[in-house]
Amino acid sequence: MSRNNKIAAETAERGQFYSYLGQHKLRRTQERALILQEVFSIQDHFDVESLLFRLRRKHHPVSRATIYRTLKHLTDSGLLRQVDLGRSRAFFEHAPGRQHHEHLVCIGCGKVVEFSTVTIEKLQTLVCEEFNFKPVRHTYQILGYCEACQPPS
Amino acid sequence: MSRNNKIAAETAERGQFYSYLGQHKLRRTQERALILQEVFSIQDHFDVESLLFRLRRKHHPVSRATIYRTLKHLTDSGLLRQVDLGRSRAFFEHAPGRQHHEHLVCIGCGKVVEFSTVTIEKLQTLVCEEFNFKPVRHTYQILGYCEACQPPS
DNA sequence: CTGTTTGCAAAGGCTTTGCATGAAA
């Protein structure tokens, strides 16, 4: 993505968030702006602690409580998606313009690789028909070792 | 399963657990016997709290700490499997003689339905080959509403 | 007896929340 597109995307995200804030009678605060900016400068999946660390490193101190509250707003607004990576804490990823996908999670280094497949979607339809189940969402993740991390012997 | 088979199965499980205890120089205690018995009298998926409740109801008081510790032993011995059902706490299911399967989880009532499919296994092989990833385990779950629980409008 | 196991209560990790202060509208 070129630098111009990146800026355009960031502008779009800010627009979407501010529109959400407006519709819900929420205020545009310094803290929300800082978190939004930082969140969309991250490429990978991230958790609360790493976001806090990045903000502190940039001397943009925001409390943990505000981060939790703002990540909830960002998720509700559709800008972020909360994902379960088989660990005990919450991870987040960017949502805009990204189709649903599955995750490969490295047990060694924690690296997350995304992949998509229509097979899963078809399978979900079949299974749900069989059990008369109304699907809302699904998660499929493969945990193992990435190329760089050899399995322990 | 007939009553006789049920008793036979329980005996087999007890045997497997006691053998595990012996191999690891762990002791056969009243508490471990009570937990083992209760765990294998449960048909569905269960969590720590419901197990504790069932034991108390039967006037078999065992502390939460001991339940946590014993469930770990049961899992390590291969008698139980810990599963992630998209909730914040740990759930367990019986492991002996049961092949890997996936879960349908009802968001309404919490009911869990198991299903198996070779499609997922094949898919895992393909995806892992593509990314040069050594799989250890996978989870696939569909969250939605079961027949009895209508989706909220 | 000796080393485990138990139960209790405290603590740990992550997340939420009550409340007073401070900022947005």
Added chain:
DNA sequence: TTTCATGCAAAGCCTTTGCAAACAG
């Protein structure tokens, strides 16, 4: 000025752990 947001610290939820007393072998 009014209402909402923030930061702090406390609390909540689930799980783990240190320790003294109880128990298995």
